[in-house]
Amino acid sequence: MNEQPATLCAAFQRTAAIDPDAVALRTPGATQTLTWRHYAAQVRQAAAGLAGLGVRRGDTVALMMANRIEFYPLEVGAQHVGATSFSVYNTLPAEQLTYLFANAGTKVAICEEQYVDRIRASGAAIEHIVCIDGSPAGALSVDDLYAAAPDDFDFESTWRAVQSDDVVTLIYTSGTTGNPKGVEMTHANLLFEAFALDAVLGVRFGDRITSFLPSAHIADRMMGLYNQEVFGTQVTVVSDAKAIAAALPDVRPTIWGAVPRVWEKLKAAIEFAAAHEADEVKRQALQWGLSVAAKRGAALLAGEPVPDELAAEWAKADELVLSALRERIGLDQLRWAVSGAAPIPKETLAFFAGIGIPIAEVWGMSELSCVASVSHPRDALLGTVGKLLPGLEARIAGDGEFLVRGPLVMKGYRKEPAKTAEAIDEEGWLHTGDILEMDADGYLRVVDRKKELIINAAGKNMSPANIENTILAACPMIGAMVTIGDARPYNTALLVFDADSVGPYAARHGLEASPAALAADPEVIAEIAAGVAKGNTRLSRVEQIKRFRVLPTVWEPGGDEMTLTMKLKRRPIAEKYAAEIEELYADNPGPEVHEPAGWQTAQPV
Numbered sequence: 019m020n021e022q023p024a025t026l027c028a029a030f031q032r033t034a035a036i037d038p039d040a041v042a043l044r045t046p047g048a049t050q051t052l053t054w055r056h057y058a059a060q061v062r063q064a065a066a067g068l069a070g071l072g073v074r075r076g077d078t079v080a081l082m083m084a085n086r087i088e089f090y091p092l093e094v095g096a097q098h099v100g101a102t103s104f105s106v107y108n109t110l111p112a113e114q115l116t117y118l119f120a121n122a123g124t125k126v127a128i129c130e131e132q133y134v135d136r137i138r139a140s141g142a143a144i145e146h147i148v149c150i151d152g153s154p155a156g157a158l159s160v161d162d163l164y165a166a167a168p169d170d171f172d173f174e175s176t177w178r179a180v181q182s183d184d185v186v187t188l189i190y191t192s193g194t195t196g197n198p199k200g201v202e203m204t205h206a207n208l209l210f211e212a213f214a215l216d217a218v219l220g221v222r223f224g225d226r227i228t229s230f231l232p233s234a235h236i237a238d239r240m241m242g243l244y245n246q247e248v249f250g251t252q253v254t255v256v257s258d259a260k261a262i263a264a265a266l267p268d269v270r271p272t273i274w275g276a277v278p279r280v281w282e283k284l285k286a287a288i289e290f291a292a293a294h295e296a297d298e299v300k301r302q303a304l305q306w307g308l309s310v311a312a313k314r315g316a317a318l319l320a321g322e323p324v325p326d327e328l329a330a331e332w333a334k335a336d337e338l339v340l341s342a343l344r345e346r347i348g349l350d351q352l353r354w355a356v357s358g359a360a361p362i363p364k365e366t367l368a369f370f371a372g373i374g375i376p377i378a379e380v381w382g383m384s385e386l387s388c389v390a391s392v393s394h395p396r397d398a399l400l401g402t403v404g405k406l407l408p409g410l411e412a413r414i415a416g417d418g419e420f421l422v423r424g425p426l427v428m429k430g431y432r433k434e435p436a437k438t439a440e441a442i443d444e445e446g447w448l449h450t451g452d453i454l455e456m457d458a459d460g461y462l463r464v465v466d467r468k469k470e471l472i473i474n475a476a477g478k479n480m481s482p483a484n485i486e487n488t489i490l491a492a493c494p495m496i497g498a499m500v501t502i503g504d505a506r507p508y509n510t511a512l513l514v515f516d517a518d519s520v521g522p523y524a525a526r527h528g529l530e531a532s533p534a535a536l537a538a539d540p541e542v543i544a545e546i547a548a549g550v551a552k553g554n555t556r557l558s559r560v561e562q563i564k565r566f567r568v569l570p571t572v573w574e575p576g577g578d579e580m581t582l583t584m585k586l587k588r589r590p591i592a593e594k595y596a597a598e599i600e601e602l603y604a605d606n607p608g609p610e611v612h613e614p615a616g617w618q619t620a621q622p623v
Contacts, residue, residue: 022209023248024181024182024205024206024209025180025182025186026094026097026205026208026209026244026248027098027180028178029209029212029247029248030061030097030098030247031177033223033246033247033248035054036054036223036250037054037223038053038054038055038058039054040053040054040250040252042090042252043252043253043255044254045086045087046256046265046268047268050087052090054250057091057094060091060095061091061094061098063164064091064092064094064164065095065096065098066167066168066171067163067164067166067167068095068099068101068126068163069099069167069171070167071126071146071158071166072145073099073125074100075099075100075101075179075180076100076101076102076184076185077099077123077126078102078103078104078122078125079096079101079102079103079104079125079128080104080105080124080126080144081093081103081104081106081127082105082106082108082127082128082133082137083128083129083130083150084108084258085229085232085233085238085255085257086255086257087255089233089255090243090246090253092148092150092160093105093243094243094247097177097186098173098177099176099177100176100180100184102184102186102187102188103186103187104122104187104188104189104190105232105234105239107232108133109575109582110582111136112139112140112141115136115137116142117197118190118198118200119137119142119143119144120143121432121433122200122432124144125144125146126145126146126148127146127147127148128147129149129150130149130150130151131151134147134149134154134157148162182205182206183205183206184204184205185202185429186204186208187203187208187239188201188202188203190234191384191385191583199431199437200431200432200433200434201385201431202428202432204429207425207427207428208387209248210409210425211407212240212245212248213248214408214410215389215392215407216248216249217407218393218404218408219273219354219356219378219392220353220394221251222249222250223249224250224252225272226251226252226254226269226270226271226272226351227241227242227269227271227272227274228254228262228274229241229254229255230255230265231259231277235359236384236387237277237388239388240387241275260518262276263284263287263347266347267346267347268348269348271348271352272353273353273355274349274354274355275356275357275380276357277357277358277360278360279360279497279584281357281362281370281377282362282363282490282494285370286494288347292304292308303338303339306339307335307338307339307343307373308372310372311369311372311373312368312369313328313331313372314329314332314372315368315369315371315372316372318371319368319371321399321400340374341374343373344373344374344375354378354394355375355395356379356389357377358379358380358381359583359584361379362377362379363487363488363491364400364401365491366491367401368400376396377398378393378395378398378404379398379403379404380392380403381404381452381462381464383450383452384428385428385441385448385450386428386448387426387427387428390406390410390422391403391406391407391462392404392405392407393461402457402461403454404462405459405460405461406460407426410422410424410425411424412456413447414455414456418454418465419449419450419451420450420452420453420462421447421449422447423445423446423447427446428442428448452464453465453466464483465481466482466484467483470482472501472504473505474503474504474505474506474507474508474509475505475506475507476560480503480560482500482503485509486499486501489511489553491553492553492556493546493550493553494516495519495523495536495542495549496513496516496546496549497516497517497518497572498514498584498586499511499513499514500579500588507603509560510563510565510566510602510603511550511563511566511567512567512569512591512595512599513546513567515536515568517572520532520533520536523536523542524536527541527542529542532570533569533570533571533572536568537568537569543568544615546566546568546612547613547615548614550615551614563614564613565602565603565611565612565613566602566611566613566614567598567601567610567611567612568612569595569598578591578594579594598610
């Protein structure tokens with residue numbers, strides 16, 4: 019592609035003209051599709067309608083809906099009038115919407131019918147509500163929106179008036195304390211991100227990808243929406259994130275990204291299928307293929323070259339078993355895959371690399387317009403988050419905090435000048451709050467959040483995230499875990515079940531399908547204790563978990579314990595579960611406190 023566009027509007031107009039009859043958007047099974055020609059026409063109609071409702075350059079439009087095709091032309095239409103269009107999490111209660119809509123300065127809200135009453139209950143001073151799938155009293159339909167277009171609306175000059183430093187979206191970072199902060203991203207930020215990712219990974223017109231994460235999350239906006247505007251990817255929208263594994267064989271993505279939990283569930287599903295294959299011959303073949311894959315994964319994980327003998331065995335396994343396995347799960351045409359938003363266990367990366375699906379881990383944050391470091395899977399070093407994207411500068415402060423400067427740094431936090439000045443210093447360095455290490459070749463490794471490092475009673479610094487990832491990788495039934503150990507003599511943990519695993523596990527073992535019933539079952543506890551012990555062997559002695567308790571609950575995103583992006587709210591957890599935590603350190607703890615199997619003998623590797 020020749021000259022780079024200055025705005026996402028210019029990028030979209032250029033992309034839409036490449037092959038107007040190609041499918042731009044679809045649902046699994048192609049039950050619904052939208053070509054670039056119709057997409058562009060709907061963008062024009064949405065822009066004209068929003069202008070008719072009084073939306074001008076710099077105004078704000080909010081969207082609240084599931085992942086669906088209708089989102090795209092409405093969102094892109096808002097961009098074309100110079101508006102800031104942003105998404106809110108569908109799970110937010112009315113009182114949180116009140117703050118968000120006011121902070122954003124929302125003029126128009128576009129939503130599904132099921133959210134109209136909640137938006138109204140927020141009391142926000144929104145001028146119009148556009149409902150995309152119904153016509154409740156007082157709300158406009160999409161046809162009403164289109165009909166509001168003024169006869170003399172000049173689409174061309176309107177989108178051409180949009181400037182590269184205009185704020186195109188807001189991403190509300192659900193902080194672990196206080197109100198969320200609205201990260202302002204400009205057209206320039208997001209275009210730089212798109213072209214930098216392309217330079218490292220490569221994105222082509224017609225590349226197939228899915229949209230299944232919430233569009234209030236920068237990962238879905240960048241990988242789905244903005245990449246599509248710039249490069250012309252074909253996006254399959256999956257309205258229920260739980261259905262993503264079932265959608266992959268239909269989509270056959272060529273580029274794909276997911277959060278660690280999705281990769282881990284995919285791994286567990288493959289292992290389960292291999293163990294429970296009814297056909298004896300097929301089961302043995304699958305298990306042989308996975309055992310060869312595991313040997314290859316272990317070599318890659320250790321950073322060692324794969325021995326010739328193993329390479330030859332793997333080639334045979336690939337031909338006979340693994341290529342068919344990749345096809346069965348729908349990942350046989352992938353050029354690259356990434357994992358981000360949280361650290362992923364190295365064992366998970368090794369598993370996929372072993373079966374021929376190398377994943378590159380990315381690092382970034384909303385304040386850096388999504389991804390700030392990544393390497394192509396062929397260059398990736400397992401356990402690192404790749405290298406800084408071209409065009410960015412980094413330095414490590416005296417206390418280990420990673421600072422970044424360059425075109426990805428946000429414009430600021432919406433209406434929060436003091437917090438913006440706290441995050442971005444006078445020289446333009448963004449203080450990320452993360453501790454990262456850089457090796458001699460420029461590969462980055464995330465240690466932890468600066469505020470979250472554990473310093474035990476003996477003064478030893480540890481990363482709770484590293485401990486948690488290691489233990490979680492060995493405990494598939496556990497969905498979340500928090501490590502306790504700051505100023506304590508040893509580490510302990512609170513564990514909660516994975517919501518999706520409770521039902522199936524209970525059904526297989528004839529138990530009541532509730533977290534409380536599982537937490538009280540000796541066999542379940544024994545299985546978890548074995549998992550914690552297995553995880554402990556991969557940790558240094560001082561990092562190991564000496565005691566744990568399984569709470570009779572699950573933690574939902576957006577609840578007391580987790581942000582909407584599934585980050586732990588460590589301080590609120592410490593306060594809420596203070597009594598349970600104290601018991602973990604009692605001389606004579608109660609029956610809810612457990613020790614990992616063989617704790618006294620568990621030795622680090």
